[in-house]
Amino acid sequence: MKMDRRQERELEAARKVAMAALATAPGDELKRLCVAAGIPNEAEMLRGPETGLVSVRGRIGGGGAPFNFGEATVTRATVRLPGGEIGHAYALGRDKEKARLSAITDALWQNPERRADIEDKIIAPLRAAQAAADETRRAETAATKVDFFTMVRGED
Amino acid sequence: MYVAVKGGEAAIANAHRLLADRRRGDRSVPALRIDQIVEQLALGVDRVMSEGSLYDRELAALAIMQSRGDLIEAIFLVRAYRTTLPRFGYTRPIDTAAMQVERRVSATYKDLPGGQLLGPTFDYTHRLLDPELAADPEVVEPEQREADGQRMARVAEILAHEGLIEADGELPEDHLTGDITREPLEFPLARDSRLQALSRGDEGFLLALGYSTQRGYGRSHPFVGEVRIGEVELELDVPELPFPVTLGRIRVTECQMVNQFKGSAKAPPQFTRGYGLVFGQSERKAMAMSLCDRALRAGELGEDITAPAQDEEFVISHSDNVQATGFVEHLKLPHYVDFQAELDLVRRMRTEHDKRNQPTDTDQREAAE
Numbered sequence: 001m002k003m004d005r006r007q008e009r010e011l012e013a014a015r016k017v018a019m020a021a022l023a024t025a026p027g028d029e030l031k032r033l034c035v036a037a038g039i040p041n042e043a044e045m046l047r048g049p050e051t052g053l054v055s056v057r058g059r060i061g062g063g064g065a066p067f068n069f070g071e072a073t074v075t076r077a078t079v080r081l082p083g084g085e086i087g088h089a090y091a092l093g094r095d096k097e098k099a100r101l102s103a104i105t106d107a108l109w110q111n112p113e114r115r116a117d118i119e120d121k122i123i124a125p126l127r128a129a130q131a132a133a134d135e136t137r138r139a140e141t142a143a144t145k146v147d148f149f150t151m152v153r154g155e156d
Numbered sequence: 157m158y159v160a161v162k163g164g165e166a167a168i169a170n171a172h173r174l175l176a177d178r179r180r181g182d183r184s185v186p187a188l189r190i191d192q193i194v195e196q197l198a199l200g201v202d203r204v205m206s207e208g209s210l211y212d213r214e215l216a217a218l219a220i221m222q223s224r225g226d227l228i229e230a231i232f233l234v235r236a237y238r239t240t241l242p243r244f245g246y247t248r249p250i251d252t253a254a255m256q257v258e259r260r261v262s263a264t265y266k267d268l269p270g271g272q273l274l275g276p277t278f279d280y281t282h283r284l285l286d287p288e289l290a291a292d293p294e295v296v297e298p299e300q301r302e303a304d305g306q307r308m309a310r311v312a313e314i315l316a317h318e319g320l321i322e323a324d325g326e327l328p329e330d331h332l333t334g335d336i337t338r339e340p341l342e343f344p345l346a347r348d349s350r351l352q353a354l355s356r357g358d359e360g361f362l363l364a365l366g367y368s369t370q371r372g373y374g375r376s377h378p379f380v381g382e383v384r385i386g387e388v389e390l391e392l393d394v395p396e397l398p399f400p401v402t403l404g405r406i407r408v409t410e411c412q413m414v415n416q417f418k419g420s421a422k423a424p425p426q427f428t429r430g431y432g433l434v435f436g437q438s439e440r441k442a443m444a445m446s447l448c449d450r451a452l453r454a455g456e457l458g459e460d461i462t463a464p465a466q467d468e469e470f471v472i473s474h475s476d477n478v479q480a481t482g483f484v485e486h487l488k489l490p491h492y493v494d495f496q497a498e499l500d501l502v503r504r505m506r507t508e509h510d511k512r513n514q515p516t517d518t519d520q521r522e523a524a525e
Binding site: 145 | 205241273299304312333355396399402433
């Protein structure tokens with residue numbers, strides 16, 4: 001069965017979101033979820049896990065021409081499962097085990113028979129935790145919003 | 157004749173052993189942990205990341221621990237470490253308008269969309285030392301309030317429709333983004349390379365220069381259009397994936413300085429801008445950077461270059477504290493041969509000087525008369 005272009009794009013978008021959840025996940029939490037979900041621990045390493053740098057770019061004035069303003073550590077890994085699926089992982093920091101597990105998870109995610117399970121047991125909990133942490137932070141920040149009021153002066 | 161002198165191996169080894177001991181200090185005091193430094197000395201960690209030009213909290217914390225809290229030494233360690241790693245690429249430019257904002261204030265608009273969010277700031281504290289902190293008191297959880305989800309427009313967008321504020325800085329379309337970590341500095345720099353140098357520049361140096369512009373040395377009439385702090389997502393294009401891969405998030409501080417400008421032969425009267433963008437929560441640094449960025453645009457805007465902060469070669473060549481400390485501190489290393497040569501030279505000059513100024517017999521006789 002051949003996917004049409006639209007389905008392919010939707011699948012890519014979903015994979016991007018899943019990879020982002022893995023990249024943003026705390027290493028310990030990902031390891032715990034992988035064990036709980038029974039993710040196979042063995043896979044053929046095609047690359048890494050290895051740590052390197054990316055040069056981080058901003059834009060002049062916020063929206064103008066790009067400029068480099070510093071670097072960040074990034075760890076990446078590529079694995080192949082016995083079924084032939086190839087998985088990739090990139091994440092800020094130097095956690096090699098996290099990169100390896102993320103790549104295995106990405107590879108499994110590409111198997112249509114495993115996808116729903118991976119989404120349920122790993123991606124969804126990671127996204128929920130991230131969303132809850134973001135919501136807390138937003139609410140804490142919102143409590144520091146200044147409410148201006150006008151002082152009424154005059155004689156009564 | 158040149159005589160090579162060796163020695164000091166044992167002294168150096170023992171000095172390093174002594175350093176390790178003094179770094180650890182009294183063993184009856186528990187050792188610091190990396191996570192304690194990351195969590196509780198977070199702004200020191202941010203400074204090391206920003207001037208070390210490497211975003212990695214644990215590494216910066218380790219550097220602070222190893223350097224006994226000497227932040228410039230820690231920055232040096234981080235810079236040295238980054239040279240050991242391969243470069244995977246350049247991220248897509250971050251989108252600060254999509255920031256998960258933790259603090260955002262404007263000194264120019266009271267009621268800007270999204271409002272004034274103070275966040276975790278030292279502003280409005282009384283700067284009184286709190287002796288109770290030493291006893292590790294219980295700290296209450298932060299207050300929470302429902303967020304209104306209003307989009308926080310950048311300040312430039314607010315004045316933009318009147319044409320009274322200049323647009324975000326554009327560079328010619330064929331301009332390749334400069335990278336001062338790859339190419340040697342050549343003056344004059346394009347604004348992108350200059351901002352890269354400023355972003356890793358020494359906070360104290362940039363602060364002093366920014367301050368000098370406020371005191372009249374290259375006056376540029378600044379207002380803080382906006383300061384925002386928060387997390388932004390990083391994305392990287394990689395050949396093996398059909399989409400830009402998300403790497404995670406980093407915290408940055410952005411400052412939009414807005415400067416009244418009376419106009420020149422090159423530009424009409426308007427508000428011009430200086431830009432600051434640094435790793436971590438580093439508001440003072442981002443503000444100083446934006447003041448320096450604006451001052452260094454004097455030439456581009458047709459202003460007279462009269463002050464140190466406007467002199468690009470002066471500012472950029474001296475803003476890097478790793479270079480500065482290397483050159484200043486190398487003076488304490490053995491210069492025995494150089495000094496010996498100079499000593500000979502000064503002796504010779506002194507002899508000649510004395511000879512020239514020695515009163516001759518005739519002079520003495522005249523004086524006596």
